[in-house]
Amino acid sequence: MNTFGLVQIGLILLCTTTMSSLNCNHLPLQQRKAIENSLQLLDKMGKKFPHRCLREKMSFRFPEQVLKPKQKETVKMAIxxxxxxxxxxxxxxxxLAAWDGxxxxxxxxGLYHQIEQLEACVTKKQTQYFWIKEINxxxxxxxxxxxxCFLKDKKHNLCSWEISRAEIRRCLQLIDKAVRKLYN
Incomplete structure (x- = not known):
């Protein structure tokens, strides 16, 4: 490869790194806005929680401790x-969910975009965070x-999706709470 080609590759890498670091500086604000948007979309996707689904409600027990470590990197990895x-x-x-497509x-x-942003911003300090990350x-x-498994057991019926949607809403609210604590 000639020198001109190497310079071009170097400039592309520099621009990509600079863009990633600029986006990463604003990550907390972007995350909070994305989570708020995701919560609104979850509400918009379906209607009010069907009363008949209450008897099928299940406790999934979100492992809240994964969002409480002291290191920001560990929390970002968990998110x-x-x-x-x-x-x-x-x-x-x-x-069978019958949601707004x-x-x-x-x-x-929005989720895909958030995953891409977090992948770009999370430093891969595998040795330092390996065990915590693996346990989480x-x-x-x-x-x-x-x-x-709940969705499969219920054959992905309407109630199983509505219960899962409610659980994911709770999960996103916990992430929002963790992001607020992490950056305040």
Whole structure:
């Protein structure tokens, strides 16, 4: 490769790094706005919680301790993991949910955008945060598997989706609370 090609690659990498760091400086504000938007979209997607679904309600027990470490990087990693799980759940077998399709698509796009931002901003200090990240990852995986199994057991019926939507709303509210504490 000639010198001109190497300079171009260097400039592209510099611009990408600069853009990422600029976005990362505003991450807390962006996250709070994205979470607020996601909560509004969750409300818009469906109607009022069906009263008949109350008897099927289940406690999934979100592992709140994953959002309480002292290191900002660990919390960011946990939030990224949570968004990935939510994206996965809300990307499959939604036919019986009877939700507003446009709101659902906006919700999915917003989650995907947040995942990309967090991936770009989270420093990969694997050695320092490896054990905490791994323990948190396993706790979150278990939590989201409960939701996924619940949906499968109920054959992805309307009530199972409405209960899951309510649980994800609670989850996003906990993330919002953690982001506020982390940056205040």
């Amino acid at each position: 990224e993991e949570i968004f990935q799980h939510i994206f996965y759940i809300f990307s499959k077998n939604l036919t 446009a709101a659902l698509e906006q919700f999915q796009n 990852r396993l706790k979150l995986k278990k939590y989201f598997q409960k939701i996924d």
